[in-house]
Amino acid sequence: MRVWAPVSVVCVPIVWAAVRAAAGSWVPIGDDAYFTARSRDVLTAHHPLLGAWSSGSLDLETPINNLGPAQLDLLAPFTRFAPMGGTAVGVALINVVAIVVVAWLIARIAGDHAVLPAMCAVGLLTWTMGSEMLITPRQHQAMILPYLCMLVAAWAVTAGGRWAIAPAVAAGSLVAQTHLSYPVLAAAMAMVMLVGQVVTTREGTAVGGRRPFVVAGVLASVLWVQSVVDQFAGHGNLGHVVFGSGDAGRAGLVRGARIVAGTLVSPYTFLRPGYREFDAAAPFASVWQSIVFWLAVGFAIGWITVAIKRRGLRHAAGSLVATVAVLAGVLDAALLPRTTFGYTIMNYRWLWATAAFVLMVAFVAVVRWAGAHDRDRRVRTAVVGLAVTVLVVPALANLPRSVQNVGADQYLAEQRNITDALAQVRGVLDDIAIDGPIVVDDSAMYFGHGYTYPLLAVMQEHRVDFRFDDAF
Numbered sequence: 001m002r003v004w005a006p007v008s009v010v011c012v013p014i015v016w017a018a019v020r021a022a023a024g025s026w027v028p029i030g031d032d033a034y035f036t037a038r039s040r041d042v043l044t045a046h047h048p049l050l051g052a053w054s055s056g057s058l059d060l061e062t063p064i065n066n067l068g069p070a071q072l073d074l075l076a077p078f079t080r081f082a083p084m085g086g087t088a089v090g091v092a093l094i095n096v097v098a099i100v101v102v103a104w105l106i107a108r109i110a111g112d113h114a115v116l117p118a119m120c121a122v123g124l125l126t127w128t129m130g131s132e133m134l135i136t137p138r139q140h141q142a143m144i145l146p147y148l149c150m151l152v153a154a155w156a157v158t159a160g161g162r163w164a165i166a167p168a169v170a171a172g173s174l175v176a177q178t179h180l181s182y183p184v185l186a187a188a189m190a191m192v193m194l195v196g197q198v199v200t201t202r203e204g205t206a207v208g209g210r211r212p213f214v215v216a217g218v219l220a221s222v223l224w225v226q227s228v229v230d231q232f233a234g235h236g237n238l239g240h241v242v243f244g245s246g247d248a249g250r251a252g253l254v255r256g257a258r259i260v261a262g263t264l265v266s267p268y269t270f271l272r273p274g275y276r277e278f279d280a281a282a283p284f285a286s287v288w289q290s291i292v293f294w295l296a297v298g299f300a301i302g303w304i305t306v307a308i309k310r311r312g313l314r315h316a317a318g319s320l321v322a323t324v325a326v327l328a329g330v331l332d333a334a335l336l337p338r339t340t341f342g343y344t345i346m347n348y349r350w351l352w353a354t355a356a357f358v359l360m361v362a363f364v365a366v367v368r369w370a371g372a373h374d375r376d377r378r379v380r381t382a383v384v385g386l387a388v389t390v391l392v393v394p395a396l397a398n399l400p401r402s403v404q405n406v407g408a409d410q411y412l413a414e415q416r417n418i419t420d421a422l423a424q425v426r427g428v429l430d431d432i433a434i435d436g437p438i439v440v441d442d443s444a445m446y447f448g449h450g451y452t453y454p455l456l457a458v459m460q461e462h463r464v465d466f467r468f469d470d471a472f
Contacts, residue, residue, distance in 0.1 A: 002112045006119035007103045009391055010126065011096050013398035017131040018092035020401065022085030025419050028136060028457075029411070029450030035075060035137035036087045037456040042069070042076035049230040050237050052139070054180055056337050062240045066139070068177030068227040075137060083457045088135040091142055095126075095134055098149040101167050105149075105156045108163070109318070110364050117363035120390040122148070124270045125356040127394035130404030133275070139179040140349040147175045147182065148353040151325055152360070154189040158196030159317035162208025165216040168193060173223040180241065181336060181347050188328030192321055199313045249338045256334030259343065260326065261285035261293035263351040264358070275352065276404040278345050297326065318361040325354050363387075414450045421451065422458050429462040437465040 020026070028036050031052075038048055051066025074094055078086035099122055106118040125148070126134060133141045150171035156164030172189065175182040200206040231238045251259065262283035268274035285293065300323045307316035329351060336347050370383040403411055438459070442452045459466050 003103055003107050003115045006116045006391055007100060009395045010119050010123045011099055013126065013131055013395055014092050014095050014099075014134045016399055017135050017401070018088045021088035021135055022082065026088060027084045027415060027419050027422060027454055028087050029415050029418050029454055030448065031453065032087070032136045032138050033450075033453035033457055035072065036079050036083050037453050037460060039072040039075035039079045039087075039090075040083065040457065040460050042073055042080075048072050049226045049234055051178055056180060064180075064240045065235070065237050066177060066179055067183065067238065067241065068173070068224065070174045070177040070223060071137070071139065071142065074174075079457075083461050084454075087137055091135050091137045094142070095145045098145040098171065101149050101171075102152045105152045105161075105164055105167065106360075106364070108161060109152075109156050109159060110368065114364045114367055116384070116387050116391065117367045118152075118360050120387050121356045121360035121363055123391050123394045124359070125352060127398045128270050128272060128275045128352070128404070130272070130275065130402035131398055132401065132403040133405070140181075140346040143175045143178050143182065144349055144353045146171050147185070147350050148356055150175060150186065150189060151321060151353065151357040154193050154325075155318045155321045155361075157193040158200075158321055159314045160196065160200030160203075160206040162197070162206060162212040165193070165212045166219055169216045169220050170223070173220065175350075177223075177227065181332065181350060184332040184335060185325070185328050185350060188324055188331070189321070192324045196313060196317060196320075203312065205312070205314055251334050251336065251338060251343060253330065253334045255284065255343075256332070256336075257293070257330045258284040258290060259333045259348055260329045260351060260354075261289050263348070264326065264355050265289040265293045265296075269352070269355050270359070272402075273404060276406055276408065283345075297323065318364065322354075322358045322361050325357060329354055418450055418454050422454055425455060425458055426462070429459070429464060434464055437467045439467050 027033070034052060038052070041048055048069040051068055051071065054064050054066055056064065071094075075087065075090040078090035078093070080086070082089075099119075102122065103115050103119065106114050122145075125144070129141060129144070136142065150168060153164045153168035153171060157168055168189070172186040176186040197206060227238060230236070262285040263269055263278065265285060266274070266283070266289070268277065300319060304316045304319050304323060307319070313320070332350075333348060367383060367387070370380050405411060440452065440456065442449075445452070456466060456468075
């Protein structure tokens with residue numbers, strides 16, 4: 001009860017959003033519907049071996065895709081059954097599973113009593129994102145909770161828990177395959193986990209035997225086999241990503257640090273409409289934010305060093321992973337290319353998971369401190385009461401539909417128009433027989449329109465063959 005009650009509170013708004021979408025006239029629009037259409041190709045003649053085309057290709061000589069189709073594979077059972085509602089249900093289920101795994105890992109790391117404060121951090125994150133962002137499959141927001149799950153798994157592995165290697169591999173593979181802003185972050189977590197395992201094995205504090213390594217190895221092989229097949233028998237995407245050339249500029253370390261600090265050192269990151277207002281462009285930290293950021297990083301490094309010397313790596317594992325995640329974020333932000341649209345925040349949405357993890361580590365530390373003062377029941381009661389409030393209030397506030405992006409009104413209006421248009425298209429497709437593939441050419445449409453991919457999903461549903469004029 002102590003574990004699963006907080007988990008249920010956090011998951012209810014996500015489940016409710018999915019049920020509301022599936023039972024109503026909700027449709028994914030724009031690039032969201034790409035994942036609907038493409039996931040329906042899984043295990044067909046058009047089976048995807050890669051993820052979506054990357055907008056970074058605009059500045060490269062050879063077009064590239066995201067590294068793998070893991071997200072499409074996970075959505076396929078749901079979109080095959082019900083394309084539109086199945087998309088919402090599939091995305092919601094991925095998020096719910098990520099939260100459940102986070103709770104399980106936290107209970108293993110710090111005990112059942114730590115799940116409540118951990119879920120407070122998760123709840124603040126999901127409330128800030130809003131209900132709509134928790135059921136839409138566009139990679140930038142769809143990978144936030146899986147990446148948070150990976151960070152928690154890295155905490156557990158670094159602390160010596162070998163049973164957490166499998167979820168770390170699963171979550172890390174999912175995020176790294178789905179969007180190119182994650183491979184650097186996943187690699188950094190792999191390094192800190194490796195160091196943690198070496199140290200805890202030498203200290204004799206590692207738990208789990210050798211079997212988790214075998215399971216994780218098999219799991220990684222299964223998850224990455226499609227990307228490897230494409231490399232040697234397809235487009236060679238992995239090679240193009242690693243060795244591709246082009247003229248895309250990068251932010252560099254100074255700007256990268258300012259992007260990270262601008263989100264992590266902000267009073268609005270976990271307050272509405274913080275997630276929406278950051279949607280227009282990546283925020284660069286002010287002077288005071290940069291100072292606070294680097295002071296906090298320096299303090300964290302000092303505290304971790306002292307804690308490891310006095311009490312061992314296990315005690316400082318959470319803080320170590322959080323600090324590495326922040327510094328890896330600076331490197332990632334420095335290396336990511338400046339797109340045609342500038343330093344768009346969509347490429348840095350993982351910062352919200354990083355911020356939530358830092359908050360989670362801090363909340364768990366507070367509960368541990370309160371547990372150390374168990375004799376003073378007033379302290380413990382106050383901490384638990386505050387945690388319950390922080391957990392329940394945002395969950396209730398997230399039950400109504402909320403579109404937390406900068407163009408919320410336009411998004412809702414376009415979604416209504418597309419819903420009406422698809423109803424007309426379904427009627428036409430039911431009444432006519434079409435021989436041969438339809439060639440889809442949307443070159444005359446305005447940028448960012450939401451119509452093409454929903455239309456393709458409906459055509460798939462009615463078994464109408466089509467060919468995309470550009471690479472699909």
